[in-house]
Amino acid sequence: MRPQNRELPRQNRLLRFLTLVILVLVAASGCSKPPQTAQRPRPVLVAEVGAAREAAVAYAGEVRARYEAKVGFRVGGKIVRRAVNTGDEVKAGQLIAELDPTDYRLAAQAVSAQLRAAQSDYEFAVSDLKRYHELLEEKFIAPAEYERRETALSTLKDRVASLKAQHEQMERQTQYTRLIAEFDSLVVALPAEVEQVVAVGQPVAVLARLSELEVVIDLPEASQAAVKRNSTANLRFWARPDVVVQGRVREIAQSAQSAARTYAVRVSLPSAASWVRIGMSATASFPQEAGTSERQVIPLSAVFVPQGEAEEKPRVWALNKDGTVSSVPVRLGAPVGVSDVQVSGLAAGLVIVTAGASRLHEGQAVSVLVPSAIGGSLVARRAEQSGAKELSLPAQAAQTKSKNPS
Numbered sequence: 001m002r003p004q005n006r007e008l009p010r011q012n013r014l015l016r017f018l019t020l021v022i023l024v025l026v027a028a029s030g031c032s033k034p035p036q037t038a039q040r041p042r043p044v045l046v047a048e049v050g051a052a053r054e055a056a057v058a059y060a061g062e063v064r065a066r067y068e069a070k071v072g073f074r075v076g077g078k079i080v081r082r083a084v085n086t087g088d089e090v091k092a093g094q095l096i097a098e099l100d101p102t103d104y105r106l107a108a109q110a111v112s113a114q115l116r117a118a119q120s121d122y123e124f125a126v127s128d129l130k131r132y133h134e135l136l137e138e139k140f141i142a143p144a145e146y147e148r149r150e151t152a153l154s155t156l157k158d159r160v161a162s163l164k165a166q167h168e169q170m171e172r173q174t175q176y177t178r179l180i181a182e183f184d185s186l187v188v189a190l191p192a193e194v195e196q197v198v199a200v201g202q203p204v205a206v207l208a209r210l211s212e213l214e215v216v217i218d219l220p221e222a223s224q225a226a227v228k229r230n231s232t233a234n235l236r237f238w239a240r241p242d243v244v245v246q247g248r249v250r251e252i253a254q255s256a257q258s259a260a261r262t263y264a265v266r267v268s269l270p271s272a273a274s275w276v277r278i279g280m281s282a283t284a285s286f287p288q289e290a291g292t293s294e295r296q297v298i299p300l301s302a303v304f305v306p307q308g309e310a311e312e313k314p315r316v317w318a319l320n321k322d323g324t325v326s327s328v329p330v331r332l333g334a335p336v337g338v339s340d341v342q343v344s345g346l347a348a349g350l351v352i353v354t355a356g357a358s359r360l361h362e363g364q365a366v367s368v369l370v371p372s373a374i375g376g377s378l379v380a381r382r383a384e385q386s387g388a389k390e391l392s393l394p395a396q397a398a399q400t401k402s403k404n405p406s
Helices: 002-031 102-137 143-175 378-384 392-403
Strands: 042-049 058-065 068-072 077-082 095-099 178-180 185-189 203-209 213-219 232-237 244-252 263-268 281-285 296-299 315-319 325-329 331-336 340-344 351-355 366-374
Touching (some): 042 296, 058 203, 095 203, 296 351
Antiparallel strands (some): 042 351, 058 281, 068 203, 077 095, 185 203, 213 263, 232 244, 232 281, 244 263, 296 340, 315 325, 315 351
């Protein structure tokens, strides 16, 4: 019994020692700081704010001819020949399509035969009236008989004139079976095909005159009041993005389209270049007036409102030279379309974040994905900039990555 009693204090002391060691280790681990991991730069999309007068909104459009006609036959029938294809340039007097002229030729021959018979009757009536005139002078016939013969001659004369008009009409209808171009033009479309029976006036071809071209755009309701007739428009074409063509607003629709609720605007090209073709895609921008020259247009995705501030003024994130961002206050204007807004208070050439602005904080490092430009052609800007300037934003991104290794 005594040896067991001696071992109990030893076990208690050992248990207290182990408990003390565990408490010391826990306290030491709680006081030590966890290793800090480097925060990776957040990828964002940026854009360069253009000059105020270059920040006009661009609207997509299409090159069309000012005069475009849907031509068809003046008579109905079956198409037996088509002499042109879509995209062909035709000259005045050139054949476009032809109908089967058989029925019209037979009708013209029938009227021609009636006309010859009526002319023979008229010639016989003329000679017969001369004989009756001699008999009337010798008083062998009554005056009433002579008047009856004179009336019959007048009726035959009118019949001959009527048949001549019918014959001429049938000859014209026979000629109308050949559809001829009346002016130099371009074949835009061919709604009818060979072997198809068409009615009178049904469109067979769409011809566009090449003498005067224009760009047709659809203007939203919010921007319709800002564009005036005879105002200047800057036109850029996808085929030649580095060339700017000056146009003039010729026509503005007074009623909106029922489906899209947009207004059709036609911008004429007084001196269209030889490479401009019908159907080309183009963009039209309208220089702003002097009273609104300080405004620029930026995407709505670039604007954010800081949470927790008393005033909660809208801001944008500006990209610094060291690859970090800092907020800049802006003043919002009228919306432009569904994705842009007019702002003021931004300097020309400032690089702002257009995607990812809601997840940034002051001084955060970012990596630039694709730089772009606002208020002008990106291709034109890159062509004008030097090679070093083109690589400025990627260089900033590389510098940011070197300062903040992942």
